[in-house]
Amino acid sequence: MDRFDSIAAFVAVADKNGFSPAARALGVSPSAVTRLVAALEEHLGVRLLQRTTRSVRLTDSGERFLQRARRIMDDLGEAERIAEGERGVPTGRLAVSAPLMFGRLHIGPLVCRYMQLYPEVSVELQLADRMVNLIDEGVDIALRIGRLTDSSLVARRMGATRRVVVGSPAYLRDHPPPVTPADLGQHRIIASTATAPERRWRFARDGEACEQEVAPSYVTNSAEAAIWHAARDGGLTQVLGYQVIDQVRSGALAVVLAEYESPAFPIHFVYPTSRLLSAKVRTLIDTAAAEDWNFTAF
16 A cells, blocks of 8 residues: 555545545546555554545544544655645645734734745734644644743744733722732732733842732733723733733833833744745745844733
């Protein structure tokens, strides 16, 4: 059994919803496609497709295997293009993951510019405030904010951001600004669980990390909702600098406790070490390199 041919046949059947259309796409006979898929199922020891006289559908095992199979075929195609000297021409599907708010503010616009430069690439942008598994979820490249712990990923630093405590000027006129984190007990607290634990805010002093327990009057899993409430005199909130840099520069929000801020968090693009650095990933990183993602001075 030629494993690549069998995987290609399986992917074609899944994409074309049938053996005959898959055979036409591959330029072979339907019986050849049937034999290839059957050989793959026998090799794996699982059924990948449920066949009836009228339809073909993926089994649960087939659904899981299809994600990996697509990645295998993409990598094979990319390897062939590199060997043929076509590395500078990105094509195909590019899956990108990013945190929700950073993705909306920065990665979405980046993708729009990227697709204008490279129209032969189709992009799937996944925005979520969780740590995606790049291999299992078929993601080519992800943006991560903070210290990296996964040694199986290659990282390219793109910038940095502070973690800041902010409030509106009107709120701070009516409530004396905190001088130390302990003073937060005298303030209305807006907790964003998207960026910090609900009741413990992190700080640093003289290079030593510390935490301050807070008693929120408003808790939300949306950083944007917390910022909106703070800008309307609702109290103090702790968020990441990139999320409020425009409001701070415009005067809608003011930073407090700056001398107690933790060291800035790095912003990285990461991708799996086991993957070729495809033209798609390389050109996305190159396009992003022109962006100013250093959210530390404001």
